[in-house]
Amino acid sequence: xxxxVIRGGHLLDPAAGVDAPKDIFLKAGRVADIAAPGKLKGxxxxxxxxxxxxTVAPGLIDMHVHLREPGFAHKETIVSGTACAxxxxxxxxxxxxxxxxxxDSVETTRWMLxxxxxxxxxxxxxxxxxxxSKGEAINDYxxxxxxGAIAVSDDGLPILKDGIMREALAAAARVGLCxxxxxxxxxxxxxxxxxxxxxxxxxxxxxxxxxAETSIVERDIRLVSELRDARVHLHVAHLSTxxxxxxxxxxxxxxxxxxxxxxxHHFLLTDEHVGFYNTNAKMCPPLRSAAxxxxxxxxxxxxxxxxxxxxxxxxxxxxxxxxxxxxxxxILGLETALxxxxxxxxxxxxxxxxxxxxxxxxxxxxxxxxKGRGTLAVGSFADVVIFDPKAEWTxxxxxxxxxxxxxxxxxxxxxxxxxxxISEGRIAFTGQT
Amino acid sequence: MTTAAPTxxxxxxxxxxxxxxxxxxxxxxLSVQDLSLDQINRLLAxxxxxxxxxxxxxxxxxxxxxxxxxxxxxxTRTRTSFELAAKGLGADTTLVSNLSSSIDKGESLxxxxxxxxxxxxxxxxxxxxxSGAAWLLEEAxxxxxxxxxxxxxxHPTQALLDLRTLLQKLRPGVTTVDQQTLEGVTITIVGDIFxxxxxxxxxxxxxxxxxxxxxxxxxxxxxxxxxxTGPGIEIERDFxxxxxxxxxxxxxxxxxxxxxxxxxxxxxYRESYQLTGPRLASFAPDAIVLHPGPVIRGLExxxxxxxxxxxxxxxxxxxxxxxxxxVVERALNAAKKGTxx
Numbered sequence: 001x002x003x004x005v006i007r008g009g010h011l012l013d014p015a016a017g018v019d020a021p022k023d024i025f026l027k028a029g030r031v032a033d034i035a036a037p038g039k040l041k042g043x044x045x046x047x048x049x050x051x052x053x054x055t056v057a058p059g060l061i062d063m064h065v066h067l068r069e070p071g072f073a074h075k076e077t078i079v080s081g082t083a084c085a086x087x088x089x090x091x092x093x094x095x096x097x098x099x100x101x102x103x104d105s106v107e108t109t110r111w112m113l114x115x116x117x118x119x120x121x122x123x124x125x126x127x128x129x130x131x132x133s134k135g136e137a138i139n140d141y142x143x144x145x146x147x148g149a150i151a152v153s154d155d156g157l158p159i160l161k162d163g164i165m166r167e168a169l170a171a172a173a174r175v176g177l178c179x180x181x182x183x184x185x186x187x188x189x190x191x192x193x194x195x196x197x198x199x200x201x202x203x204x205x206x207x208x209x210x211x212a213e214t215s216i217v218e219r220d221i222r223l224v225s226e227l228r229d230a231r232v233h234l235h236v237a238h239l240s241t242x243x244x245x246x247x248x249x250x251x252x253x254x255x256x257x258x259x260x261x262x263x264x265h266h267f268l269l270t271d272e273h274v275g276f277y278n279t280n281a282k283m284c285p286p287l288r289s290a291a292x293x294x295x296x297x298x299x300x301x302x303x304x305x306x307x308x309x310x311x312x313x314x315x316x317x318x319x320x321x322x323x324x325x326x327x328x329x330x331i332l333g334l335e336t337a338l339x340x341x342x343x344x345x346x347x348x349x350x351x352x353x354x355x356x357x358x359x360x361x362x363x364x365x366x367x368x369x370x371k372g373r374g375t376l377a378v379g380s381f382a383d384v385v386i387f388d389p390k391a392e393w394t395x396x397x398x399x400x401x402x403x404x405x406x407x408x409x410x411x412x413x414x415x416x417x418x419x420x421x422i423s424e425g426r427i428a429f430t431g432q433t
Numbered sequence: 434m435t436t437a438a439p440t441x442x443x444x445x446x447x448x449x450x451x452x453x454x455x456x457x458x459x460x461x462x463l464s465v466q467d468l469s470l471d472q473i474n475r476l477l478a479x480x481x482x483x484x485x486x487x488x489x490x491x492x493x494x495x496x497x498x499x500x501x502x503x504x505x506x507x508x509t510r511t512r513t514s515f516e517l518a519a520k521g522l523g524a525d526t527t528l529v530s531n532l533s534s535s536i537d538k539g540e541s542l543x544x545x546x547x548x549x550x551x552x553x554x555x556x557x558x559x560x561x562x563x564s565g566a567a568w569l570l571e572e573a574x575x576x577x578x579x580x581x582x583x584x585x586x587x588h589p590t591q592a593l594l595d596l597r598t599l600l601q602k603l604r605p606g607v608t609t610v611d612q613q614t615l616e617g618v619t620i621t622i623v624g625d626i627f628x629x630x631x632x633x634x635x636x637x638x639x640x641x642x643x644x645x646x647x648x649x650x651x652x653x654x655x656x657x658x659x660x661x662t663g664p665g666i667e668i669e670r671d672f673x674x675x676x677x678x679x680x681x682x683x684x685x686x687x688x689x690x691x692x693x694x695x696x697x698x699x700x701x702y703r704e705s706y707q708l709t710g711p712r713l714a715s716f717a718p719d720a721i722v723l724h725p726g727p728v729i730r731g732l733e734x735x736x737x738x739x740x741x742x743x744x745x746x747x748x749x750x751x752x753x754x755x756x757x758x759x760v761v762e763r764a765l766n767a768a769k770k771g772t773x774x
Contacts, residue, residue, distance in 0.1 A: 203564055276568045277568050294447075318541070324565045412448075
């Protein structure tokens with residue numbers, strides 16, 4: 001790989017406290033030097049990127065994606081999924097284990113990390129918390145961690161049994177991993193295909209009550225507090241309800257290490273967006289009420305929400321073109337997360353640009369303990385996103401890098417266009433002007 | 434990690450749900466909500482015209498036009514009356530049912546619809562066990578789709594035939610409706626509201642004509658949030674109180690096929706919600722009794738009431754053919770000038 005100089009851009013690195021015009025020298029996959037414009041030295045032979053008028057920031061980190069490999073390559077592959085990530089400005093993605101086979105082994109974790117997979121940005125496997133994600137017996141976290149797992153989760157399924165969840169939290173803490181919980185009491189959501197409320201009644205669809213999420217989050221928080229071990233880290237995946245957010249807020253006040261992520265579709269859309277059975281508005285947890293949506297925005301603004309994660313979940317078109325109750329859960333997310341976050345959190349809700357970027361990079365890096373990521377301090381990995389923060393554009397799913405097209409955001413206005421994504425010093429994506 | 438309490442809610446302008454693109458075809462009838470009062474009046478008037486027309490003349494209206502009936506659930510009344518309606522207008526019909534077709538082999542609804550279209554079907558009448566199936570089929574085929582019942586969601590022709598029956602019994606001589614036509618009229622729907630597409634279509638339609646719809650049943654079958662469906666809808670759990678207010682009472686069958694593991698004490702249910710002769714005589718001696726069928730005698734309603742002088746159950750069945758003739762004609766002739774839209 002050739003060395004790179006990024007000239008003329010505005011460096012915004014919240015973790016390092018930098019918000020100024022800077023030139024950046026990337027060498028051998030790392031940040032080698034940062035200097036005032038025109039002041040870099042020793043960059044002979046390096047390729048130059050002209051970032052005039054653009055924002056240069058740490059590459060985005062999505063701690064919740066489904067790359068579908070192994071097992072579901074008709075939906076997405078590690079190649080297509082990481083191409084999507086690069087197009088969206090992401091340089092790191094944490095891949096959930098609900099593949100076929102379920103990633104509950106050292107072998108599958110290593111298989112995903114093999115250079116043969118052709119990933120365009122860095123993939124961090126999240127290993128299954130329990131064998132086969134069946135919620136019955138926990139896996140060997142030490143072995144999974146040394147194979148490269150960055151966290152454990154049974155995402156798509158909750159860990160329902162108190163004893164197993166307690167064991168998972170304690171065992172993960174001993175090896176320095178967090179447990180990411182898909183908080184859904186499936187005993188309350190059986191047969192449900194959207195949020196329980198007036199809209200589900202009107203549409204004749206069985207509902208998934210908000211309490212199904214809240215009750216598991218509250219149960220998990222109780223388990224964390226009973227364990228009395230500061231290393232225990234519970235992370236709530238795709239938090240979608242006001243009740244669960246309040247529980248996380250209270251847990252923080254009590255000094256517990258309980259964190260959460262929110263997906264753009266949950267802070268922007270409500271169950272009314274299901275319209276007449278739009279399966280591209282079907283995911284789990286489902287789109288919630290306007291009150292829940294407002295609470296999530298509030299939580300992002302006041303800092304209780306730790307990260308924005310997309311829950312990128314590709315499904316083939318034919319799989320989604322079925323009866324609503326039979327359609328699989330999930331939507332794409334990697335290509336729209338930055339554009340939606342800037343449009344609605346920054347422009348509309350006035351969240352400072354640095355805070356938005358932090359939710360999309362520095363904070364998830366810290367949650368997952370990624371060293372040298374989420375910042376562009378000298379010595380860090382050369383994971384960079386260069387984007388035009390003022391550019392307005394329209395998302396067209398016909399141009400997606402994904403193998404799938406399941407998004408409710410086709411034709412939506414976006415703010416902030418990615419021009420380059422650099423993964424460990426290598427240009428992974430070049431956007432059009 | 435921050436623990437700050439929520440500050441005052443910001444006044445943000447967040448994205449609104451986009452307008453519905455449905456129906457794609459103006460001949461479709463997916464939901465009663467798609468019909469304006471004008472369109473309802475045209476259908477009611479046309480139903481009467483078609484009913485009284487010389488059958489030989491009527492036979493020419495859709496002579497040799499092709500209509501597919503696609504049925505994923507068993508049906509007696511709806512299927513037969515749609516079929517008689519289409520044939521009464523001269524159309525050729527073909528019945529495709531999930532039990533005797535490639536649906537059984539795993540063919541999707543979309544592919545089944547495209548196949549019927551390729552075979553020359555000009556409209557599809559769909560009965561399906563999934564809510565929203567008619568929307569999926571219409572989007573996929575862009576043909577006129579008539580919703581003959583989608584899961585727990587809607588059954589629009591049933592609501593129209595119920596309206597025709599209510600007008601005949603409660604507003605004799607009235608042939609057109611407006612926002613006041615049913616003012617002062619309370620229609621109580623009793624029983625398994627949650628699983629009922631008949632209840633939903635009537636709840637969406639009758640309040641628009643000024644009626645009050647009272648829903649009556651136990652919590653397991655009638656969640657509180659049903660009252661939030663729209664204006665003019667109330668919940669009254671006590672059957673006697675509901676009956677006292679009612680000019681019409683619509684009994685629903687317990688839908689065993691949709692109860693999905695729900696445990697319900699049938700004896701308790703009968704005790705609280707069965708429409709019996711004494712109940713009717715004590716609390717609603719002048720009300721008419723409706724039932725969309727199939728009637729399970731001795732469960733939600735006694736045989737005596739089903740066959741009694743207040744019962745309009747067979748009037749409903751009879752009205753189904755007339756209403757469905759008007760709806761089928763509209764489906765195939767909607768795009769043509771000079772015919773009722």
